[in-house]
Amino acid sequence: EKGGHKHFMSKEIAEQPSVVGNALNHYVRGGAIQLPTELDFTKIERLTMVACGTAYLACLTAKYWFEQIARLPVEVDVASEFRYREPPMTRGTVALFVSQSGETADTLAALRYAKENADQIVSVVNVAESSISREADISLPILAGTEISVASTKGFTCQLTVLLIMALHAAHQRGHLTAEQLAERLDQLHTMPGLMNVALAGSSAVKAVSRKLASATDILFLGRGAMFPLALEGALKLKEISYIHAEGYASGELKHGPIALVDKKTPVIVFAPSDALFDKTISNMQEVMARGGKVLLITDSAGAQQAGEGVWETLILPEVDDALAPLLYAIPAQQIAYHTAIAKGTDVDQPRNLAKSVTVE
Numbered sequence: 001e002k003g004g005h006k007h008f009m010s011k012e013i014a015e016q017p018s019v020v021g022n023a024l025n026h027y028v029r030g031g032a033i034q035l036p037t038e039l040d041f042t043k044i045e046r047l048t049m050v051a052c053g054t055a056y057l058a059c060l061t062a063k064y065w066f067e068q069i070a071r072l073p074v075e076v077d078v079a080s081e082f083r084y085r086e087p088p089m090t091r092g093t094v095a096l097f098v099s100q101s102g103e104t105a106d107t108l109a110a111l112r113y114a115k116e117n118a119d120q121i122v123s124v125v126n127v128a129e130s131s132i133s134r135e136a137d138i139s140l141p142i143l144a145g146t147e148i149s150v151a152s153t154k155g156f157t158c159q160l161t162v163l164l165i166m167a168l169h170a171a172h173q174r175g176h177l178t179a180e181q182l183a184e185r186l187d188q189l190h191t192m193p194g195l196m197n198v199a200l201a202g203s204s205a206v207k208a209v210s211r212k213l214a215s216a217t218d219i220l221f222l223g224r225g226a227m228f229p230l231a232l233e234g235a236l237k238l239k240e241i242s243y244i245h246a247e248g249y250a251s252g253e254l255k256h257g258p259i260a261l262v263d264k265k266t267p268v269i270v271f272a273p274s275d276a277l278f279d280k281t282i283s284n285m286q287e288v289m290a291r292g293g294k295v296l297l298i299t300d301s302a303g304a305q306q307a308g309e310g311v312w313e314t315l316i317l318p319e320v321d322d323a324l325a326p327l328l329y330a331i332p333a334q335q336i337a338y339h340t341a342i343a344k345g346t347d348v349d350q351p352r353n354l355a356k357s358v359t360v361e
Ligand code: F6R
Pocket: 052, 053, 054, 055, 056, 098, 099, 100, 101, 102, 103, 104, 107, 150, 151, 152, 153, 237, 240, 356, 357, 358
């Protein structure tokens, strides 16, 4: 049942090229995006996205896509806050709920509140026969297949895939991408399963560095732009299964507090593809290194070269389009959590105190 893997988590990590490919083939056919016609982004003024845990971090990533590519304002909230704050929702607001299980109590309650207040309710779910799927006006499956490991991996990247396709569709409908530009973006997206396979092949390097991480008591994760939510996801995944205290920060926030935590014993993991913000990230890294911090840099070969001396460890990924980077960089984030947990000997698939589906508050 684990297909030759020791744990469901490693099986599910390895499945990502194929399930992301499935989601792509479902939503992009003959070069055209296939989404329900009722989902009309020309009529939408604001998107409110609500979810919990990893699904929330997928929403936070998608905010960058909807705002930067489609120029659509997005609010993102955790369901437990949203439902009790009962935020006013203005006309033109579509509410989008993301959930792997489709049964998370807080997310479902938030959906029921929004039903009376938003123009339209959309859900992005893995389990098609679920409450969050049924109660939405439009429900989009992520097609990840059954996810058994408590720590979500393929669920996250399939959520990202569907949300990115939605953002590209919105950008085209709203006139921010021409048909040609859209086709180019979709071509790039189709390279993702292949790029993910390259990232998966780097697992022995991740394993080696994870053995060193396993003795840490605190680890910081940093990222800028769409890599910021991924830093949060890397920290969440590591906490969940290795029980090492980890925190994710926006790189630019470092000097506003967290840098006080940096010392020789605190590894700092930096997700930094060589994009437009790379120089800024390098200077954040140098601030860490100047205080004796050990930087694990996850980048591409151009980034590794630019980073220069003094970096503790580097993991190299293929070069990738900016918008696609969160999908690719999710793989080492997951592998670090997995291999660190294995090195510590914790129960990877059934971490203490956690349930796969949180159906009570
Ligand atoms: C993290 C994780 C949880 C879930 C969260 C939401 O690895 O698994 O944080 O993401 O409980 O669950 P769903 O997506 O089922 O609503």
